[in-house]
Amino acid sequence: MVALTVVFALVWLVWGPVGTGWGSFLGQLAGAEAVLLMSVAIVLISVLPAVETWFDGIDKAAVWHRRLSITGLLLLIPHLMFAQGNHPPGALPHTGPVPAGQGPGMGGLLAQIGVWGLAALAVWAILPRWRALLSWLPRDVLDRVTRLGATAVARRAAAISRLVLGGYERWRSLHRLTGLLLAAGFVHGLLDATMFASPVLRWSYLVAGGTGLAFYVYRETVARYFLPLHDYQVATVTPVARGLTELTLTPLGRPMHFVPGQFAMLFLEGRNGWRRHPFTISGAPNGGELRFSIKALGDDTQAIQGLVEPGMPAVIGGPHGRFDQARGTARQLWIAGGIGVTPFLSWLRSHDTHNLNARIDFFYTTAGPAPFADEITAVAAGLPHLRVHLHDSTADGYLSADAVLATVADDDPRQVSAFLCGPAPMVDALTRRLRAAGTFSRNIHREHFDWR
Structure with a gap:
């Protein structure tokens, strides 16, 4: 994704028209990059089997879809700030800078529809999961942040949005309008951009936006017949x-x-x-x-x-999904938080037909008594290479990375595989510590069970 974005920007820098102001050029480049990223985001949710293969599971593809969509929206800020009042190729230029989307004609109207429509969908999507967006913070810092007055406002706003706008199903239905909002922005660029005196820029923009719209049409029309x-x-x-x-x-x-x-x-x-x-x-x-x-x-x-x-x-x-225990090494850590235990239950319940050929330490942390604890310990009793560690966070606090790493202290960290599924703050914190301890990134596997 980074390489594609950089190459696209280099194309614009090399073939950009001479004599155009840098402010206008960078503003329009930001808008074109936004169209590119949102088009790729649509490709990622096209439910094509190849997407699952390329991104190691559609849960990871969905996470990248969200990241690219948010980045594309952020790029619209410099586009609105710096792109000048543009005109279609062959038309007379305007006589002064006008913020993009505020110029005359259909282009400005389409810009307003695209920008505000996408922004509304983004806010609606982010409000219920605002805490997950801060999962990169240390756990104690995140707890302090969630107690701030501003976050209480965010929680109330999320509750109001569910009450007034409806829940997940209504959002998912309206989210299908994303392609139409992208189309509005895409056509706005064709109508208003002054950069398209360059055929290379015009065609790069057409390919970027056209690809996303083609995948959108596929998803909304015929994809269901191939599922x-x-x-x-x-x-x-x-x-x-x-x-x-x-x-x-x-x-x-x-x-x-x-x-x-x-x-x-x-x-x-x-x-x-x-x-x-x-x-x-x-x-x-x-x-x-x-x-x-x-x-x-x-x-x-x-x-x-x-x-x-x-x-x-x-x-x-x-x-x-590609969350498969067989992809691990001979020394494994399994770490489950709350309902994140479900893939591990599947592994344990199928151990008689799918051999667990590894030495495993399984950490299962819950707030209170662990559901399925009796079943898990019964299975582990018949598997001498599997050790189970039940952790009650209400009594013992958060599961610490030190406790997890202590079980593999005598092993080469480069030969340890970790499988994690649970709340994003827990998984992110443990992932950072595992990498710092020497575990290869390719040996750290997670299921994004909260991507939906």
């Missing part, structure tokens, strides 16, 4: 703990085959129609049966215990 979908039926609904439910589904036709640790798209019918959520499969791939361990974290997941009943139909899409 692997499987018909299932809810067999059991089992409350495990407060706010935690385990669903068992049986196939009605051809079952879905998966590798332990993968996730799938689960379509269930609720009060307001069919709803889709990605959930990690927590069971073993035996007989086509699927198990999902679902924590009440959002609008629909909170209602699952009361809405879902045995006999209800379900549709499964997938599988997805």
Whole structure:
């Protein structure tokens, strides 16, 4: 992504027209880069199998989609500040600088639609997950930040947005307008940019924006016909703990085959129609049966215990993800936080058919008694190479990196693999410490279970 952005900028620097003011040039370059990044962001959620291969799982592709979209939006700030009042090639130039998007004609109107529409969707998406955006901060600093008055305002704003605008499903529906808003900005650039006296700049811009719009049309029209979908039926609904439910589904036709640790798209019918959520499969791939361990974290997941009943139909899409224990070395650390235990449950429940050929220390940290603790310890009792460490953060504080690293103190850190799934602040903090201790980045694997 960085190389593509740099090459695109170099093309503009080399073939940019002579005599154009640097302020106007850089402003329009920022706008073109924004179109490029948002186009790539659309490609990443096009559900093409190649995207999952290139990005090592669609959960990681979705994370990059969010990063590129936010970066593209930030680039619109210098574009609005510095790009001058532009004119179509062949038209007379305006007689003075006018902020981009405020010029006459259709170009300015399209700019306003694109910028404010994308900004509104971004704010709506960020408000419920503002804490995750600060996960790079040390855990104690993040806790102090969350107690500030400004963050209390952010929490109230998030609650108001859910009440007034609706929850995740409404946002996801409106998020599908992203391509149309990108199209508005793209056409604005074609109408207003003074740079396009250069054919190279015009064609580079056309390719960048056209690619994103082509993938948008594909996703919204024909992509659904290429998705692997499987018909299932809810067999059991089992409350495990407060706010935690385990669903068992049986196939009605051809079952879905998966590798332990993968996730799938689960379509269930609720009060307001069919709803889709990605959930990690927590069971073993035996007989086509699927198990999902679902924590009440959002609008629909909170209602699952009361809405879902045995006999209800379900549709499964997938599988997805590359969180695979077999990719690890002979010495492994497994680190789960809360509902992040689900891929590890799948590994443990399938150990008789998928051998765990490694020495493993499994850390499972929860706020209170650990769900599935009896099952996990029972499996570990039959696997001498697996040691389980249950950690109650309410009694012992946060799981420390020192406690984790102490279990591999006698091992070469370059030969240690770590698999992490849990809240982003915990995973980010442990990842930094593992790298500092000498563990190779390629041996650190994480599932972004909170990407949706």
